[in-house]
Amino acid sequence: MTDSSSENVPDRHRTRFPGISSRAYEHPADRSALVALRKLSGFDTVFKALSGLLPERSLRLLFLSDSVRVSDAQFAHLHTMLRDACYILDLEKVPQMYVTQDPKPNAMCIGLDEPIIMVTTGLVELLDEEEMRAVVGHEVGHALSGHSVYRTILLFLTNLAVKVAWIPLGNVAVMAIVTALREWFRKSELSADRAGLLVGQDLQASMRGLMKIAGGNHLHEMNVDAFLEQAEEYEAGGDLRDSVLKILNMLPRTHPFTTVRAAELKKWAESRDYQRIMDGHYPRRSEDKDTSVTDSFRESASHYADSVRGSKDPLMKLVGDIAGGAGDLGGRLRDRFTGAAGGGGRSGSNGSGAKDEDPGAAGQPGG
Numbered sequence: 001m002t003d004s005s006s007e008n009v010p011d012r013h014r015t016r017f018p019g020i021s022s023r024a025y026e027h028p029a030d031r032s033a034l035v036a037l038r039k040l041s042g043f044d045t046v047f048k049a050l051s052g053l054l055p056e057r058s059l060r061l062l063f064l065s066d067s068v069r070v071s072d073a074q075f076a077h078l079h080t081m082l083r084d085a086c087y088i089l090d091l092e093k094v095p096q097m098y099v100t101q102d103p104k105p106n107a108m109c110i111g112l113d114e115p116i117i118m119v120t121t122g123l124v125e126l127l128d129e130e131e132m133r134a135v136v137g138h139e140v141g142h143a144l145s146g147h148s149v150y151r152t153i154l155l156f157l158t159n160l161a162v163k164v165a166w167i168p169l170g171n172v173a174v175m176a177i178v179t180a181l182r183e184w185f186r187k188s189e190l191s192a193d194r195a196g197l198l199v200g201q202d203l204q205a206s207m208r209g210l211m212k213i214a215g216g217n218h219l220h221e222m223n224v225d226a227f228l229e230q231a232e233e234y235e236a237g238g239d240l241r242d243s244v245l246k247i248l249n250m251l252p253r254t255h256p257f258t259t260v261r262a263a264e265l266k267k268w269a270e271s272r273d274y275q276r277i278m279d280g281h282y283p284r285r286s287e288d289k290d291t292s293v294t295d296s297f298r299e300s301a302s303h304y305a306d307s308v309r310g311s312k313d314p315l316m317k318l319v320g321d322i323a324g325g326a327g328d329l330g331g332r333l334r335d336r337f338t339g340a341a342g343g344g345g346r347s348g349s350n351g352s353g354a355k356d357e358d359p360g361a362a363g364q365p366g367g
Helices: 028-039 043-052 056-066 076-088 121-126 129-145 147-163 170-200 203-215 224-236 240-250 258-269 272-278 285-290 293-310 314-323 329-338
Strands: 096-100 107-110 116-120
Touching: 056 096, 056 116, 076 096, 076 129, 076 170, 096 121, 107 129, 107 147, 116 121, 116 129, 121 129, 129 147, 129 170, 129 203, 147 170, 170 203, 170 258, 170 272, 203 224, 203 258, 224 258, 258 272
Parallel strands: 096 116
Antiparallel strands: 107 116
């Protein structure tokens, strides 16, 4: 279903971003990967050729036959939000959207040729209108960035890994690709959260939505500041053993943990980058073809370097120390893992004063 952007009138005043490039809101690691892929000659042709192997056609038929297609006649309020989100981000072709019966709150955007957005009844019933608007904007952000292509490939490869598990080293090779795609996809989720904020332009609604995804429909029992404190405790808590456990917990996931997503979104909302977009200063799609791959990777590398330097995670702090020229790597690793020497308890040998173990994290929907 297609609609011209002139027909997609928002139901309340928001800033619109004509011609906005997805580069405006993409996380640096997500952006550098996408810029590189878009520069590859024949990339689109290759993946369209793969479409016969991927489950996209089957999924389209499944949604059409066993879900409810959003339109003016069905789930009209979601259709209005969808058109609104496409208007705000200036996405002329409105993706098809389906609601499927599933009590688990979930949403995703898939498809090679044309994106399809799916939301579950559990998510529709959990969120209020402004919270849902941010989710719809999140999914439209995926569509604008082209994430749906890689999400479809990730689903295919994950299924393939199961089928080739009996082949010696076959599963290892496929899972190596899946692991790399998941790391990229986690960053793409942070990008889409930003797109959701640009569409909803209501940070509190975005925060509420993430809190509900983590803790259910009990906002009267939750507090935004306390929720964000969990993200701080998760990052800084524990010693190197906990850092390793965090990595192991994260590897099978396609999404960052919910508290981390909330903290990252709040940080971006308070940044100069966000304010510049709201003031109308942002990269345009017409400039995408001139984007430098080298500059994008340099920006991504700079972002990761800043993240390591500013991180409170024990492992990242150790990496920063080593990069800064600190010696005795073996001794420092031993002390950090055992909690021995000097710092007392779990602080490590440099007296970092780490907090207790992180409280864990709740699951969240795909998207």
